[in-house]
Amino acid sequence: MKSAVIVFPASNCDRDAKVALEEMTGKTPAMVWHQDSSLPDVDLVVLPGGFSYGDYLRCGAMASQSNVMREVKRHADKGGKVLGICNGFQVLTESHLLPGALMRNAALKFVCKPVGLEVSETQSAFTRKYENGQRVTFPVAHGEGSYFADEETLDRLEGENRVAFRYAKGENPNGSARDIAGILSEKRNVLGLMPHPERVVDKVLGGTDGRALFQSLIENLT
Amino acid sequence: MTKITADMVREHGLSDSEYARILELMGREPSMVELGIFSVMWSEHCSYKSTRVHLKKLPTKAPWVIQGPGENAGVIDIGDGDACIFKMESHNHPSFIEPYQGAATGVGGIMRDVFTMGARPIAMMNALRFGEPSHPKTRHLVSGVVSGIGGYGNCMGVPTVGGEVNFHKSYNGNILVNAMCVGLARQDKIFLSAAKGAGNPVVYIGSKTGRDGIHGATMASAEFDDASEEKRPTVQVGDPFTEKLLLEACLELMATDAIIAIQDMGAAGLTSSSAEMGDKGGSGIELDLDKVPQRETNMTAYEMMLSESQERMLAVLKPGREAQAEAIFKKWELDFAVIGVTTDTSRLVVKHKGKIEADMPITALSDAAPVYERPYKERAALTGEPSFDKKKNALESLKTILASPDMASRRWIWEQYDHTVMSDTVQVPGGDAAVVRIHGTNKALAITTDVTPRYCRPDPFEGGKQAVAEAWRNLTAVGATPLAVTDNLNYGNPQKPEIMWEIVAGIDGIGAACRALDFPVIGGNCSLYNETNGEGILPTPAIGGVGLMKDVSKMATVGFKRDGDVIILIGETKGHLGQSIYLREIEGREEGAAPKVDLGLEKKNGDFVRGLIEAGRVDTVHDVSDGGLLVAIAEMALPRGIGANVGIAALPDAIPFWFGEDQARYVIAAPFAEAEKIVAEARAAFITVAELGKTGGDRLILDDRSSVGIASLKDGFEGWFPNFMSGEEIPVKN
Numbered sequence: 017m018k019s020a021v022i023v024f025p026a027s028n029c030d031r032d033a034k035v036a037l038e039e040m041t042g043k044t045p046a047m048v049w050h051q052d053s054s055l056p057d058v059d060l061v062v063l064p065g066g067f068s069y070g071d072y073l074r075c076g077a078m079a080s081q082s083n084v085m086r087e088v089k090r091h092a093d094k095g096g097k098v099l100g101i102c103n104g105f106q107v108l109t110e111s112h113l114l115p116g117a118l119m120r121n122a123a124l125k126f127v128c129k130p131v132g133l134e135v136s137e138t139q140s141a142f143t144r145k146y147e148n149g150q151r152v153t154f155p156v157a158h159g160e161g162s163y164f165a166d167e168e169t170l171d172r173l174e175g176e177n178r179v180a181f182r183y184a185k186g187e188n189p190n191g192s193a194r195d196i197a198g199i200l201s202e203k204r205n206v207l208g209l210m211p212h213p214e215r216v217v218d219k220v221l222g223g224t225d226g227r228a229l230f231q232s233l234i235e236n237l238t
Numbered sequence: 239m240t241k242i243t244a245d246m247v248r249e250h251g252l253s254d255s256e257y258a259r260i261l262e263l264m265g266r267e268p269s270m271v272e273l274g275i276f277s278v279m280w281s282e283h284c285s286y287k288s289t290r291v292h293l294k295k296l297p298t299k300a301p302w303v304i305q306g307p308g309e310n311a312g313v314i315d316i317g318d319g320d321a322c323i324f325k326m327e328s329h330n331h332p333s334f335i336e337p338y339q340g341a342a343t344g345v346g347g348i349m350r351d352v353f354t355m356g357a358r359p360i361a362m363m364n365a366l367r368f369g370e371p372s373h374p375k376t377r378h379l380v381s382g383v384v385s386g387i388g389g390y391g392n393c394m395g396v397p398t399v400g401g402e403v404n405f406h407k408s409y410n411g412n413i414l415v416n417a418m419c420v421g422l423a424r425q426d427k428i429f430l431s432a433a434k435g436a437g438n439p440v441v442y443i444g445s446k447t448g449r450d451g452i453h454g455a456t457m458a459s460a461e462f463d464d465a466s467e468e469k470r471p472t473v474q475v476g477d478p479f480t481e482k483l484l485l486e487a488c489l490e491l492m493a494t495d496a497i498i499a500i501q502d503m504g505a506a507g508l509t510s511s512s513a514e515m516g517d518k519g520g521s522g523i524e525l526d527l528d529k530v531p532q533r534e535t536n537m538t539a540y541e542m543m544l545s546e547s548q549e550r551m552l553a554v555l556k557p558g559r560e561a562q563a564e565a566i567f568k569k570w571e572l573d574f575a576v577i578g579v580t581t582d583t584s585r586l587v588v589k590h591k592g593k594i595e596a597d598m599p600i601t602a603l604s605d606a607a608p609v610y611e612r613p614y615k616e617r618a619a620l621t622g623e624p625s626f627d628k629k630k631n632a633l634e635s636l637k638t639i640l641a642s643p644d645m646a647s648r649r650w651i652w653e654q655y656d657h658t659v660m661s662d663t664v665q666v667p668g669g670d671a672a673v674v675r676i677h678g679t680n681k682a683l684a685i686t687t688d689v690t691p692r693y694c695r696p697d698p699f700e701g702g703k704q705a706v707a708e709a710w711r712n713l714t715a716v717g718a719t720p721l722a723v724t725d726n727l728n729y730g731n732p733q734k735p736e737i738m739w740e741i742v743a744g745i746d747g748i749g750a751a752c753r754a755l756d757f758p759v760i761g762g763n764c765s766l767y768n769e770t771n772g773e774g775i776l777p778t779p780a781i782g783g784v785g786l787m788k789d790v791s792k793m794a795t796v797g798f799k800r801d802g803d804v805i806i807l808i809g810e811t812k813g814h815l816g817q818s819i820y821l822r823e824i825e826g827r828e829e830g831a832a833p834k835v836d837l838g839l840e841k842k843n844g845d846f847v848r849g850l851i852e853a854g855r856v857d858t859v860h861d862v863s864d865g866g867l868l869v870a871i872a873e874m875a876l877p878r879g880i881g882a883n884v885g886i887a888a889l890p891d892a893i894p895f896w897f898g899e900d901q902a903r904y905v906i907a908a909p910f911a912e913a914e915k916i917v918a919e920a921r922a923a924f925i926t927v928a929e930l931g932k933t934g935g936d937r938l939i940l941d942d943r944s945s946v947g948i949a950s951l952k953d954g955f956e957g958w959f960p961n962f963m964s965g966e967e968i969p970v971k972n
Contacts, residue, residue: 025571026482028395032661065659067393070479126388128656157392157656215661220675220790222666 017237019045019060022088022104024079029065029101029214036214037062040230048084055087059237060097063088063104065157065212075118075160076106085111097141097233098206102158105198105208114201114208115173116165121158122191128157130223131211132184133197137177140200141236142207145228152225154211156189161210163192163199170194176202181209240270250277251460256608263602271539271588271595278453278506278544279513279603282766287608288732289764292745296759297752302721303760309430310351310501311421312760314722316786320676321425322683323357326365326418326726326782328765332473333415337382341415342390342476343548348419349394350502353485354551356429356492357421360660361674362391364401364417365687365726365780369410371643371962376405379413381963386476387417388654393478394485397663398655399672402687405643408695411770416726418782420685422676429492431501433519433554433580438498440512440523440578441560443567444484444550446533450474451507451546461731461769480549480572487570488551496559503550509543511552512578513586517604519554522581527590531573539588539595554580614738620696624821624830632896633938633946635824636868639897641954642823643962645865650959668877669796670715670861673787682790684718686783690864691776692817693832698740698777702747703835707901709783710755711861714844715904717794717851718785723752725762725781730774732766740777741766748779754837757783794851794859797877801934803858804913805882809843809903810926811867813894819865820897839902846925847904855912862903868896868940870905871930872951875938879948884931885941907933 019041021033030047037045046056050068055061069078079085085107092098092113100108108114121127130153135146146152165173170193173179181198188195190210198209213226247257250273260268260276268276278284286293298306304321305313311325329344349359364387369376391398396419433440451474491497499519501511508525516523527542537545555563560576567574581587586603588596599606639645652667664682665673671686688708694701706723713720725748730737752759768775787793815821816830850856862870875881889895908916913929920927939945 026393026395026479028393028482028659032659035661066395067479067482070393070477072479125385126392126654126656128392128658129653155658157659159392212658215658218661220664221658221661222664 017041017060017234018043018058019062020048020056020058021045021062021064022048022050022084024050024066024068024082026068026070027064027066032214033062033064036217036230039217040227041234050082050084053083053087055091060099060233061088061091063098063100063107065102065104068103068107074110076103076110079107080110089113092206095203095205097237099142100208101212101214102210105210106160108206108208113206114199115169116163118160119162119164120160121162126159127189128155129189130155131189132187133211134182134184136182137180139177140180140204142229142232143180145232145235151184153223154213154226155215156211158210161190161192163196165193173199180207181211242267242273246273250274251281252277256280259608263606264598269596271543272598274540274544275509275596275603278509280607284506284510285607286764287610288612288766289741290609291611292742296745296749298758298760300756300758303758304425305760307759307761310354312722312724313428314760315425319425321423321428322420322784323352323355323423324418324420324724324782324784325351325761326416326724326780327351327763328414328416328726328728330412330414330728330765330768333383334413336473337379338386339473339475341383341386343474344415344417345387345390346476346478346481346548347504348417349396349481350504352419352421353488354429354500354502355423356427357423358489359396359419359421360662361420361672361685362396362398362417363672363685363687363782366401366403367409367414367691367778368405369413370407371405373410377963377965383415384651384654390476390478392656394482395659397657397659399657399663399674399685400667403648403651404691406691406776408776411773412768412775414728414768414778416780418687418724420683420784427492429497429500431499431515431518433499433515433521433523435498436521436580436582438554438557438580439560439576440525440580441553441555441563442530442550442575442577443553444572445477445480445547446531446573447542447545448533448547449537449541449545452541452544461767463771474546474548476548483570483572484549484551487567487572490566491563494562496555496563498554498556500551500553503552505546507544507546513600513603515552515554516586516600520584522583522585522600523578524581524587525578525589527588529575529577531575539590543588612732612738613735614742615735616739617736621831624815624827626815626821626825626893628891628893630824630893632868632892633940633944635820636872637946637951637954639819639823639865639869640872640951641958643958645819645869646958647956648959649956650963664790664793665716665795670712671718673716673790673793675790680790682787684713684716684785684787686712687780688712689778689780691778692828694744694777694779696817697832698743699747700832700834701777702744702779703751703837704901705779705781706748706751706755706757707835707837707840708863709781710757710840711844713783713785714848715794715859715861717792717848718787719848720755720757720783720785722758722760723781723783725759725779727762727764728768728775728778728780729766730769737774744777744779751835751837755841792851792854794857796860796874797858798874798880798882798907798933799858799878800909801880802910803907803933804910805871805884805930805933806906806913806916807867807903807928807930808847808906808920808925811895811898811900811903813891813898814900815894815898818897818899833899833901835901843902843904843925846920846923847906850916856906856908858907860905862905866897866899872938874905874907875948876952876955879936880933881935881937881948882931882933883939886928886930
């Protein structure tokens with residue numbers, strides 16, 4: 017599996033994504049600068065966490081207008097896989113590659129802690145190595161992760177089995193609608209999620225629940 | 239030229255004798271710009287004029303010290319060609335006036351100190367002191383400081399991995415915000431600030447200069463009064479986004495060989511960075527302020543030289559490398575300008591709009607700056623054993639203590655800090671020390687910040703020793719070998735002899751402990767004049783300690799892990815209740831002598847415990863500090879909800895035994911067979927050791943008689959902070 021990690025100014029989980037991809041795929045991903053107007057030939061594009069452009073406007077809004085996002089959209093339109101983690105998820109909703117929006121956490125505070133999740137959809141390139149309903153723990157680290165969409169959109173996401181991850185009962189850290197932690201695009205080739213799977217691929221760091229997400233992609237793309 | 243009046247001299251925080259010295263050094267009346275430059279460079283904050291003679295007594299050397307005090311941060315050798323670069327610094331005064339920006343720029347400033355030396359910051363810590371919880375400003379200040387630290391650190395993508403927080407009425411009008419940054423570099427890629435050689439370009443990089451923070455260093459060198467809120471305009475405003483770009487751009491430039499010297503613009507901005515670089519390099523610097531990138535119009539030379547706008551650096555490049563450097567900063571969309579040149583005159587020359595605004599010998603700002611041996615007077619020591627009610631129920635008291643402001647869980651704070659970004663945090667906040675893996679290796683750094691201010695008021699010397707010993711103990715308790723410290727000395731007005739005594743005795747105590755424990759001081763910061771309306775803070779010499787673990791998989795943590803482990807106490811318990819948490823929280827008194835620290839015992843007991851961890855024989859360790867033994871045991875039960883049955887035969891007085899704060903002690907838990915061996919080995923080494931009981935169940939049982947559920951202890955322990963911050967509960971006084 018060939019992959020690329022997009023680097024926006026003040027992306028700060030770009031290295032974490034790179035290290036996780038190296039660990040899981042054995043190959044170094046291409047690091048693509050936000051001003052680049054082309055993408056290398058890759059199977060997977062990762063939009064990493066961070067504070068792209070300082071997030072002084074709505075999170076991800078500036079990044080969605082960058083040169084490289086035009087290419088990422090083209091990649092997604094062709095069916096290429098895109099994984100947006102945390103700020104990357106925010107960039108995906110701002111770019112309309114995924115529906116809805118991420119609002120400030122219900123408690124109006126940044127929150128960083130391990131959170132229990134339920135894998136609610138395994139029929140996707142990102143989640144097939146998980147069991148349906150499997151309970152996993154990923155850390156979250158965000159100030160604006162409260163997923164919001166109108167009722168019709170939420171119904172549709174659920175009806176089309178596009179909610180890939182939900183916060184487990186009682187674990188919703190940010191007030192997300194219907195405990196939604198991660199969603200798939202209509203064509204199921206784009207996944208955005210607030211929790212950080214790339215931070216749980218190493219036992220020393222307290223968990224390996226994120227490995228199956230990368231293994232799913234590898235199995236699908238190689 | 240403006241005539242300098244006595245009022246102007248006073249407004250610049252300079253004494254009459256200092257001004258007389260300026261006239262002598264200059265041989266003429268200074269210009270306004272020159273007066274401003276003297277004012278900041280000779281301020282307590284920049285010159286260390288009250289503490290310099292005493293700081294010289296600290297031990298600063300060891301075979302593993304690469305760079306001691308005097309640079310932007312200290313550097314130690316951590317093997318394999320790697321270097322660890324770290325420092326702690328205060329941002330107290332600004333944080334009281336404007337908590338969010340004050341704390342945020344404190345974080346930004348200390349990060350620049352570390353990355354200006356070539357290191358990538360890998361961990362942040364902070365030591366915070368607030369007024370009593372019931373004070374009307376405390377909640378506002380806690381909330382602002384915590385979001386400021388988080389707002390800056392989270393955006394930078396550097397994990398904030400721990401720290402400490404105390405509440406005490408002595409900080410009601412003067413909170414303390416001390417931030418520590420730990421970075422990693424290769425030993426052959428360390429950058430210093432000596433601007434050696436003449437004719438080299440001086441370049442300005444980062445953000446534009448505005449009018450913010452003018453006279454910040456001078457403000458930080460004076461006491462507060464009721465009108466201090468009016469000083470809000472002197473607080474700088476932080477922009478972590480620009481700092482993140484500056485970090486990446488600087489590291490990219492440092493990967494080339496274009497830099498001769500580099501220094502961040504911190505306190506006293508352009509003035510101190512240029513003067514210090516010239517001074518260290520033995521050269522002169524000529525600046526053309528017309529070339530300085532400016533955010534506001536019509537800025538004067540005075541304003542530009544004294545501005546403390548954030549996210550700026552000054553560098554001296556090899557001639558001809560300007561274009562290469564500029565390309566890097568353009569890529570990161572940062573300002574870059576050649577604003578001057580090094581000279582062989584040893585003078586700082588400032589030009590603006592065709593006029594020479596300042597022309598002064600650089601040594602007048604460094605070597606010739608005033609140094610004071612201020613008089614000091616010992617305060618009568620607090621002595622004696624405090625009385626206590628022997629009938630009080632120990633478990634009830636434990637419950638109260640765990641839910642008290644100084645002892646309750648700090649989860650409310652550290653969950654607002656991204657502590658796992660960079661994917662190397664092995665021990666998250668809440669343990670004895672934070673542990674951060676050295677990227678791509680099996681080694682790790684352990685980091686802690688410690689001081690017990692309530693010990694430092696009655697006995698500044700023992701308090702200074704204790705701060706170092708506790709830092710050393712916390713690093714030891716996770717299994718690390720303690721290597722070096724940075725000190726952040728927060729005190730009141732040094733012109734008062736009793737405060738000066740607190741400072742001198744505190745430094746002596748730190749020095750004694752650092753020498754005995756082979757734990758040198760490699761950098762630090764002094765924050766004096768922490769007073770409001772004449773009331774000084776508790777002496778607070780915060781110690782930031784760093785240690786090295788060769789094999790991170792051997793790391794010990796606080797929480798009990800299995801049922802049936804034997805609980806062992808290492809170290810002697812006499813039952814010292816003076817200045818203890820117990821006495822304050824249960825008896826309502828701050829009395830008695832501070833506990834004495836026997837440095838020989840510290841070393842012996844600590845080396846024994848570390849040996850057990852390094853050999854992989856013990857994975858559950860906690861040092862005994864605030865609150866004493868029973869609190870330590872409860873803190874080991876809380877993380878996984880595993881209880882314990884503890885007690886000791888023939889106990890003369892239960893309360894001093896369980897709650898005394900004797901030093902040099904650890905609690906460890908190990909399976910039976912291993913525990914028997916450990917006890918025998920400790921006895922053979924003449925280390926005081928006692929078996930206290932076993933782990934198991936979901937209750938803490940004392941002497942087979944009384945018990946309390948771990949869940950109910952946890953409710954109070956986890957509940958205090960969120961309840962306090964939500965404002966739902968009227969906080970208790972401390």
